[in-house]
Amino acid sequence: MKKILIAIDYDPTAQKVAEEGFELAKTMGAEVVLLHVIADPVYYSSTDYSPIMGFTGYVNVDLLQLSTIDELKKATMHFLEKTRIHLGDPNIKILIEEGDFAKMILKTAKHLNVSTIVMGSHSRKWLENIVMGSVTNDVLHRSTIPLFIVPTKHRK
Secondary structure, eight states: OOEEEEEOOSSTTHHHHHHHHHHHHHHHTOEEEEEEEEOOGGGGGOSSOOOOOOSTTTOOGGGOOOSSHHHHHHHHHHHHHHHHHHHTOTTOEEEEEESOHHHHHHHHHHHHTOSEEEEEEOOOOHHHHHHHOOHHHHHHHHOSSOEEEEEOOOOO
């Protein structure tokens, strides 16, 4: 393994996914790329789910204004930089892509010629899975690149 792509979102379980993926990469002596895909800016303003969570103490949701795509990208970059600091490796590469979650994860993985994709598997409401689909499931069924799936439970 030479390169591992860790796809994370703003769910509080992202910390576990990033840590597990980073440990795998360290064990294999692989380069790490952190990826966040921005699909629909409306998703980030949901009242049910505050996606700017991630690593406790690193991001203050109240200070972030996410009314434009540029502000959302700035918040995402901040989140990914703090993730890199949390993992303790300044050589971790950071990428932000826009588009369909699964398609962009697969496209980025192929473009970067990664050895493995690391993702979390959230437990979400059944209706949400029907409407949105499962990103991890989509990637799993369409990928020719091995996946390392970190099981997580969605915190309420």
